[in-house]
Amino acid sequence: MIRMGRSSKTEPTNDAAYQPTRTVDASSLYPTANATAPSSRAVSESESMARDIKEGRLSGFIGSGTVLTGETTFQAMLRIDGHLTGSVSSENGTLIVGSTGRVDANILVAAAMINGTVNGDIIVFERLELGRTARIVGNIQAPRLMMEDGAILEGSCNMVKAKETLEKRIAEASAPKVTNELAPYEESETPVFLDVEDEERAEGVTN
Numbered sequence: 001m002i003r004m005g006r007s008s009k010t011e012p013t014n015d016a017a018y019q020p021t022r023t024v025d026a027s028s029l030y031p032t033a034n035a036t037a038p039s040s041r042a043v044s045e046s047e048s049m050a051r052d053i054k055e056g057r058l059s060g061f062i063g064s065g066t067v068l069t070g071e072t073t074f075q076a077m078l079r080i081d082g083h084l085t086g087s088v089s090s091e092n093g094t095l096i097v098g099s100t101g102r103v104d105a106n107i108l109v110a111a112a113m114i115n116g117t118v119n120g121d122i123i124v125f126e127r128l129e130l131g132r133t134a135r136i137v138g139n140i141q142a143p144r145l146m147m148e149d150g151a152i153l154e155g156s157c158n159m160v161k162a163k164e165t166l167e168k169r170i171a172e173a174s175a176p177k178v179t180n181e182l183a184p185y186e187e188s189e190t191p192v193f194l195d196v197e198d199e200e201r202a203e204g205v206t207n
Helices: 037-055 160-174 196-206
Strands: 060-062 067-073 077-080 083-089 094-097 102-114 117-119 122-130 135-137 145-147 152-154
Touching (some): 122 160
Parallel strands (some): 067 083, 094 102, 102 117, 102 122, 122 145
């Protein structure tokens, strides 16, 4: 006899076929990853700056909140994030003015990268870069100028005269040096003495 109805036996379900997905937030696994990023970045920047100073690429650094007054000269590279008043000059050096830097002085350098404020005339022998946060109140003389959108320049810009000056410097550097100095006279270490007979024989030959 066949009995119709609902079976009381439960059929096994395939749990492996359906598994709900679970999203895991990376910040919950590593809660201190984002907290330590700024400090590590600051350490890396300070270490990089210390390495540049040690290797001679960076001659000096004026930090934010520092105020200096006077004549400033340097050789390789000078970065200013503070306030400098007076004059800045370097025949072969590069000047960097950060976004928090302010220079109230005339500048005479080989190259400059400015992102801060400069109140004074700027003379650059090679290249001048003005970032988007740069504000210049003064005249500029540079053979090559790169100016980003947002930079402010209140003054005149002369590039032709600066380019002629650069070409003259290059020509003088590549020209061979000519000296009018004569070679020093060197006396013989072993002097030669002629006998009387040798002198008479020499006079006979000439006669």
